[in-house]
Amino acid sequence: MENLNGYLIVSAILFSIGTIGVxxxxxxxxxxxxxxxxxxxxxxxxxxxxxYLGNLDGQIFVFFIMTVAAAEAAVGLALIIAFFNNKETxxxxxxxxxxx
Amino acid sequence: METLFFLIITLVAIVSAILVITFKNxxxxxxxxxxxxxxxxxxxxxxxxxxxxxxxxxxYAGAIMVLMVFTIMLLNIRVDASKKHSHKIxxxxxxxxxxxxxxxxxxxxxxxxxxxxxxxxxxxxxxxxTELIGKxxxxxxxxxxxxxxxxxLVAIVGAVILAKKKI
Amino acid sequence: MFDNVWLIPLLPFIGFLINGxxxxxxxxxxxxxGIAAAMVLGSFIVSSMTLINLLSLPxxxxxxxxxxxxxxxxxxxxxxxxxxxxxxxxxxxxxxxxVGFLIHxxxxxxxxxxxxxxxYFSYLNLxxxxxxxxxxxxxxxxxxxxxxxxxxxxxxxxxxYFHKKSACDAGKKAFVMNRIGDFGFLLGIFTLYWYLGSxxxxxxxxxxxxxxxxxxxxTGGIVTVITxxxxxxxxxxxxxIPLYTWLPDAxxxxxxxxxxxxxxxxxxxxxxxxxxxxxxFIRSPETLTVIAVxxxxxALFAATIGTAQNDIKRxxxxxxVSQLGYMFLAMGVGAFGAGIFHLMTHAFFKACLFLGxxxxxxxxxxxxHHAHSHDDAQDMRNMGGLKSKMPLTFITFxxxxxxxxxxxxFSGFFSKDEILWQAFSNPHHxxxxxxxxxxxxxxxxxxxxxxxxxxxxxxxxxCRITPKAKDHLHESPMVIVLPLIVLAGLSVAGGFxxxxxxxxxxxxxxxxxxxxxxxxxxxxxxxxxxxxGAHSGVHSHALEWGLMGGSVLIALIGITIxxxxxxxxxxxxxxFVAAFPGLHRAVYNKWxxxxxxxxxxxxxxxxxxxxxxxxxxxxxxxxAVNGVAKTVMGFSGVFRLMQSGLISNYAWSMAFGVVVMxxxxxxx
Numbered sequence: 045m046e047n048l049n050g051y052l053i054v055s056a057i058l059f060s061i062g063t064i065g066v067x068x069x070x071x072x073x074x075x076x077x078x079x080x081x082x083x084x085x086x087x088x089x090x091x092x093x094x095x096y097l098g099n100l101d102g103q104i105f106v107f108f109i110m111t112v113a114a115a116e117a118a119v120g121l122a123l124i125i126a127f128f129n130n131k132e133t134x135x136x137x138x139x140x141x142x143x144x
Numbered sequence: 145m146e147t148l149f150f151l152i153i154t155l156v157a158i159v160s161a162i163l164v165i166t167f168k169n170x171x172x173x174x175x176x177x178x179x180x181x182x183x184x185x186x187x188x189x190x191x192x193x194x195x196x197x198x199x200x201x202x203x204y205a206g207a208i209m210v211l212m213v214f215t216i217m218l219l220n221i222r223v224d225a226s227k228k229h230s231h232k233i234x235x236x237x238x239x240x241x242x243x244x245x246x247x248x249x250x251x252x253x254x255x256x257x258x259x260x261x262x263x264x265x266x267x268x269x270x271x272x273x274t275e276l277i278g279k280x281x282x283x284x285x286x287x288x289x290x291x292x293x294x295x296x297l298v299a300i301v302g303a304v305i306l307a308k309k310k311i
Numbered sequence: 312m313f314d315n316v317w318l319i320p321l322l323p324f325i326g327f328l329i330n331g332x333x334x335x336x337x338x339x340x341x342x343x344x345g346i347a348a349a350m351v352l353g354s355f356i357v358s359s360m361t362l363i364n365l366l367s368l369p370x371x372x373x374x375x376x377x378x379x380x381x382x383x384x385x386x387x388x389x390x391x392x393x394x395x396x397x398x399x400x401x402x403x404x405x406x407x408x409x410v411g412f413l414i415h416x417x418x419x420x421x422x423x424x425x426x427x428x429x430x431y432f433s434y435l436n437l438x439x440x441x442x443x444x445x446x447x448x449x450x451x452x453x454x455x456x457x458x459x460x461x462x463x464x465x466x467x468x469x470x471x472y473f474h475k476k477s478a479c480d481a482g483k484k485a486f487v488m489n490r491i492g493d494f495g496f497l498l499g500i501f502t503l504y505w506y507l508g509s510x511x512x513x514x515x516x517x518x519x520x521x522x523x524x525x526x527x528x529x530t531g532g533i534v535t536v537i538t539x540x541x542x543x544x545x546x547x548x549x550x551x552i553p554l555y556t557w558l559p560d561a562x563x564x565x566x567x568x569x570x571x572x573x574x575x576x577x578x579x580x581x582x583x584x585x586x587x588x589x590x591x592f593i594r595s596p597e598t599l600t601v602i603a604v605x606x607x608x609x610a611l612f613a614a615t616i617g618t619a620q621n622d623i624k625r626x627x628x629x630x631x632v633s634q635l636g637y638m639f640l641a642m643g644v645g646a647f648g649a650g651i652f653h654l655m656t657h658a659f660f661k662a663c664l665f666l667g668x669x670x671x672x673x674x675x676x677x678x679x680h681h682a683h684s685h686d687d688a689q690d691m692r693n694m695g696g697l698k699s700k701m702p703l704t705f706i707t708f709x710x711x712x713x714x715x716x717x718x719x720x721f722s723g724f725f726s727k728d729e730i731l732w733q734a735f736s737n738p739h740h741x742x743x744x745x746x747x748x749x750x751x752x753x754x755x756x757x758x759x760x761x762x763x764x765x766x767x768x769x770x771x772x773x774c775r776i777t778p779k780a781k782d783h784l785h786e787s788p789m790v791i792v793l794p795l796i797v798l799a800g801l802s803v804a805g806g807f808x809x810x811x812x813x814x815x816x817x818x819x820x821x822x823x824x825x826x827x828x829x830x831x832x833x834x835x836x837x838x839x840x841x842x843x844g845a846h847s848g849v850h851s852h853a854l855e856w857g858l859m860g861g862s863v864l865i866a867l868i869g870i871t872i873x874x875x876x877x878x879x880x881x882x883x884x885x886x887f888v889a890a891f892p893g894l895h896r897a898v899y900n901k902w903x904x905x906x907x908x909x910x911x912x913x914x915x916x917x918x919x920x921x922x923x924x925x926x927x928x929x930x931x932x933x934x935a936v937n938g939v940a941k942t943v944m945g946f947s948g949v950f951r952l953m954q955s956g957l958i959s960n961y962a963w964s965m966a967f968g969v970v971v972m973x974x975x976x977x978x979x
Contacts, residue, residue, distance in 0.1 A: 047146075047147070047150060049252070050150060050154070051187065051191070052248070052251040052252070053248060054154050054157060054158070054187075055247075055251070056244050056247035056248045056251060057158055057161075057244060058157065058158070058161050058180070059243065059244075059247060060240040060241065060243045060244035060247070061158070061161045061162060061164075061165060061240065062161075062165075063236075063239065063240050063243050063966060064165060064236045064237055064239070064240035065164065065165035066962055066966070067232070067235075067236035067239060067240075067959070067962060067963060067966055068165070068232060068233050068236040069165060070959070071170055071221075073170050073174075073212060073215065073216060074164075074165070074170050074173050076212070077164060077170075077173055077174060077177050077212065078164065078165060080177065080204070080208065081161060081164060081177065081180065084180070084181065084184055084204065087184070087200075088184055088187060089251065091187075091188055091191050091193055091196055092187075092191060094193075095191045095192060095193065095265075097260055097261050098260065098261035098262065098263045098264055098265075099260065099261030099262075099263060100261070100263055100276060100277060100280050101280075103193055103195075103196055103277060104277070104280055104281060104285050106196060107196075107199065107277075107281070108288065108292060110199060110200075110203045110204070111292045111295065111296065112292075112295070113203075113204070113208065114203060114207060114208060114296070114299070115295050115296055115298070115299030116299075117208045117211055117212070118211065118299045118300065118302075118303040119299050119302045119303050119306065121211055121212065121215045121303070121307075122302065122303040122304075122305075122306035122307040123306055124215065124219075125215065125218065125219065125306070125307045126306045126307060128219050134219065134221065136957070136958045136959055137957060137959065139957075139958055140955075140956045140957055141956065232963075239966055239967065239970055242970050242974065243966075243969075243970055243973075246970065246973040246974060246977060247973075249977050250973070250977065
């Protein structure tokens with residue numbers, strides 16, 4: 045497959061953008077979306093390499109990652125709602141109860 | 145032709161990904177993210193994995209993003225202009241760039257030399273991608289597949305308990 | 312054949328568990344004592360069956376090892392929980408379970424109404440278990456487990472009246488002194504194991520294998536070191552010079568305990584251990600000399616102290632030390648069979664004496680209690696004339712006293728005379744033999760003297776307690792008297808299973824059953840002596856008869872002196888004391904050995920411990936510990952600042968760490 049490098053570069057770019065988002069944004073939901081973006085970047089690598097190697101294991105793995113992502117989304121968003129109910133905000137800088 | 149198509153899709157994916165992290169309003173970010181997910185689904189189609197593309201659209205663009213948008217609406221966060229939405233952008237970008245170069249280098253370096261697996265493009269086209277995935281999933285990966293059901297159950301219970309009014 | 316052997320130690324252990332765990336709830340004294348005694352009776356029955364089975368075999372096949380389970384396996388080291396059945400262990404289990412059972416029965420009556428009745432019986436059962444384990448164990452390590460177990464039980468039972476400070480101190484003293492001995496025992500095990508393994512590649516601690524490989528051992532040299540280590544262990548457990556001072560103090564425990572542990576069984580463990588490893592000891596003439604000399608010295612030395620004590624139990628305690636000295640004398644002259652024989656007869660008559668003294672004390676205590684008198688119930692000066700008040704106790708006590716004094720026809724005579732003759736005629740010590748015999752014979756005379764002094768002071772003459780208390784003196788209940796009668800019978804008749812050959816030939820060809828029975832156990836030392844026997848001692852029937860007559864004469868002289876001093880002319884002892892006040896004070900105070908130990912060993916130890924506590928411990932150890940804590944606190948004060956509690960900070964550190972690691976792997 046001639047275009048593998050292209051897919052890999054796109055995947056790396058998307059992953060880096062996700063990282064930047066996680067590090068710089070303060071809104072918990074946006075950070076959450078950035079994490080999903082990073083997961084998807086990895087998925088793209090998996091599928092591309094799976095196709096290139098003629099081996100379906102990578103795609104099966106993507107399937108499991110999606111399952112985990114779905115579970116994570118459900119629980120994570122529930123956590124955000126619970127936090128919002130208590131503090132009226134989802135700014136991560138206000139989540140500081142872990143200190144002491 | 146295909147290269148051109150790939151470049152267009154790539155442009156859309158990267159721009160919408162950048163928009164995800166730059167929009168002030170989370171709902172806009174969410175919509176951009178859906179755009180990125182569609183681009184990824186397109187990539188999957190181009191990679192002869194139509195089943196993955198379908199799942200991508202259904203699970204990510206459909207289920208997960210709907211959940212997010214619902215949450216955003218439910219919380220009804222007011223966009224407060226006076227408050228900064230992001231910080232340390234410069235430092236974050238540096239780390240992001242270094243990450244990119246690291247990843248690119250590693251992905252190029254560690255790439256396998258030649259196709260090794262049994263599933264050639266012709267075979268996938270002849271038998272069908274979904275059937276092959278299904279066979280693989282329900283034979284070699286049966287136990288992990290069953291375990292994911294437990295994972296989802298736990299997630300459901302956890303989400304219900306956490307999202308209740310009082311915890 | 313010996314399938315049931317495991318029951319022998321197990322039954323008392325079950326009794327221990329029942330009484331130890333549920334005794335407080337059972338409350339009923341008869342049930343508690345009944346369970347304990349029944350368990351020991353069970354062991355006795357199984358032991359008897361084992362003995363009968365053993366007797367049915369031809370004498371060269373009387374050796375069996377019954378493996379219960381694999382205990383420790385580590386490389387070349389192997390120790391099983393296995394029991395060794397041979398004539399020696401068989402005699403020991405018969406003595407331990409038999410005498411033990413009688414003393415359990417006696418205790419039911421004696422301990423009546425005591426606080427912690429169940430505690431007493433659970434300890435007593437635990438003791439029986441440990442002692443049986445000690446004598447049955449087929450390897451040194453299992454023996455050591457029993458060895459430590461009996462030491463623990465001894466400590467617990469000496470300190471039974473733990474609210475009394477003297478009892479606690481006595482318990483501690485016994486424990487510490489035993490530890491010194493145990494240390495020697497352990498060193499002996501290690502050295503033996505290491506030596507046989509490293510130089511002959513025989514890695515074993517099993518008695519049978521050790522015996523089979525004993526020809527690999529040299530004469531003297533390393534064997535002397537090993538045997539001296541073992542002998543140090545024996546001096547601690549069996550109260551020999553220099554570690555004997557704990558035994559008289561151990562009389563703080565209840566009297567049946569003194570009878571069982573500190574007279575009949577536990578203190579003889581050292582003798583048993585030497586007999587069990589006779590093949591080892593015979594190879595070191597130096598050690599044999601040391602053992603013989605220490606045995607004879609202890610026999611004589613303790614006998615002198617016994618002549619001046621007024622506490623009835625202390626007299627018996629010193630008598631025990633003295634008799635143990637006899638057994639070690641027998642071991643030291645290579646007369647292992649005679650030593651074990653004396654061990655057995657001693658168990659009979661000394662248990663009888665202790666139990667009899669217990670009955671007297673019990674009765675005295677009750678009478679004094681009724682009369683609201685605070686006189687010492689154990690002081691013989693308060694007794695006297697008990698003959699008519701307690702006739703059965705008196706008769707049994709008298710029989711046992713005659714036995715211990717070595718009057719012909721009684722058990723003590725046969726065993727003691729055998730030892731004295733062997734001391735005189737053995738081939739090991741050359742001209743030292745005469746000295747050994749002399750000391751032994753003198754000690755025998757002293758024994759007869761102080762034992763009859765005890766009898767005369769206690770049972771004869773007029774009663775010296777207040778008349779009010781006198782009316783309350785009475786014979787003990789049957790549960791106490793019955794064991795006395797049985798033991799007195801054994802003291803009288805027990806000697807006839809081991810009649811010396813000389814006498815046996817005269818009175819109708821009775822063979823020495825006991826020696827013949829034990830012969831296979833000592834065959835390795837017999838072989839060794841046959842090979843190395845330089846000159847085979849003195850053997851003359853006339854001489855043997857003469858020496859026998861001599862020792863009997865000495866005993867009779869002792870009895871006569873006691874009679875004349877304490878019954879006929881009562882003024883003489885007082886005048887004697889007045890004439891030699893220094894000598895009497897020295898003897899009365901046990902030659903000041905306790906004080907000597909205090910000044911030379913105990914006090915320097917205490918001072919050194921004080922230094923270690925106040926100087927070393929407080930400054931160095933505590934300083935180090937607190938210093939470590941302070942350092943950690945200081946660092947944590949700095950590191951705490953890293954934990955800001957803000958999620959973005961953690962995300963930043965994580966991303967930064969990942970980037971650094973990836974970069975490192977790429978640039979490497």
